[in-house]
Amino acid sequence: MxxxxxxxxxxxxxxxxxxxxxxxxxxxxxxTYVFSNSFKKTEELLYLYPNLPEDNPERQRIDQAMKRIEDDDYKDVIASRYFDRMTIAEISEIYDCKYQNISKKRNKLVKILASELFPEDVLQEILER
Structure with a gap:
């Protein structure tokens, strides 16, 4: 072995x-509640994104999911946090708003992406609550 x-x-x-x-x-x-597995899986996938080749199916799934948030004013928080590896504090300086606001926006956007990337997991998590 x-x-x-x-x-x-x-x-x-x-x-x-x-x-x-x-x-x-x-x-x-x-x-009674375990932190969302779909949320963590989505974050892991987002962190991998910059290193995935253009033709990688996972990268294409992420690109497709990102279309769901393209009209959100804070969509660049995802790229800054996961693709550019910026901290929430750094991102909040760019947006000139509080750390907590950026953190909440990021969480909201990741949950939207999770529903696109891992819909079965999200449904299961809802049913288990």
């Missing part, structure tokens, strides 16, 4: 254990 196979085996075991633990906690009522 090589290092990559071992890493994959460990990752799969860790993911299975974490999923099982979260399910038990949810079933027992100890937690």
């Amino acid at each position: 090589n290092d990559q196979e071992l890493k994959e085996m460990i990752d799969q075991a860790a993911e299975a254990a974490a999923s099982k633990a979260v399910k038990k906690l949810k079933d027992s009522g100890r937690i």
Whole structure:
């Protein structure tokens, strides 16, 4: 077994254990909400975007999803944050508004993108609440 196979085996075991633990906690009522998986997956995909080749299917999916927010006045927050790796503080200076406003706008836009990129996950998250 090589290092990559071992890493994959460990990752799969860790993911299975974490999923099982979260399910038990949810079933027992100890937690009622887990941070949106679709949100995190969308952020991860957005961070990858600049390094994806033009013909990559994931990049094309992101381009298509971005059309959904093209009329939003704050659409450039997504490119600044995820493609250019700017901080929320830096972006808020550009827009000349409060950090919290940019953070809320970013969250709203990521959720819109998540609904385009991972619609099944978003639906499942809504049903689990």
